[in-house]
Amino acid sequence: MTAKEVLHGAEDKMKKTIETVTRNFAEVRTGRASPSMVEGLHVDYYGTPTMVKQLGSISVPDAHMLMIQPWDATAIVEIEKAIMKSNLGVMPSNDGKVIRLSVPQLSKERRQELIKVVHKMSEDGRVSLRTVRRDAKEALEKLEKDKVISEDDKFTGIDELQKLVDKYIARVDEILKNKEKELNEF
Secondary structure, eight states: OOHHHHHHHHHHHHHHHHHHHHHHHHTSOOSSOOGGGTTTOEEEETTEEEEGGGTEEEEEEETTEEEEEESSGGGHHHHHHHHHHSSOOOOEEEOSSOEEEEOOOOOHHHHHHHHHHHHHHHHHHHHHHHHHHHHHHHHHHHHHHTTSSOHHHHHHHHHHHHHHHHHHHHHHHHHHHHHHHHHHOO
16 A cells, blocks of 8 residues: 555545535525435334435425425335434424425524534534544554655655645535525525
8 A cells, every 4th residue: 555545545535524514414404495404314114224315205395395205105104203303303294195394494593503513513524534634644654664655755645634634624614604604594
């Protein structure tokens, strides 16, 4: 393994962290109905954790209504349980065929709570990025100790690693800023 391979592997993990942060942020509702609010929720479907988007179609008939039409009607109860366990703050209703979620406007207090939630999510993302950095740095130090790379290559690799981490932390901060703006819009 070379220093470039270590850095490439670290960057792949950082990209996955950004994808996870983005997906988690999409699940936080902003007062407008959006399929991304529920499509990533995991439902216990016959003992297997399955995402809602794999169990049925999700549609948005208007700005404050979300409809989930499961392909298997027996999944309705489990989908409702998953929605109630999530931090969406909406109550599902069903007619036996379709689950309807009425998305009310957010109160000022709820907006502040959600901003705290997204701040925690972004901090979790930053921690994950720092963990990737630590692991890659340890890998570079081991390569140097095993005399696979020189000391200069190790320091160059660590510098490049720090630049990657800074770049991806800035991306997390940018995603957070956009989500805060979205949450504060009325």
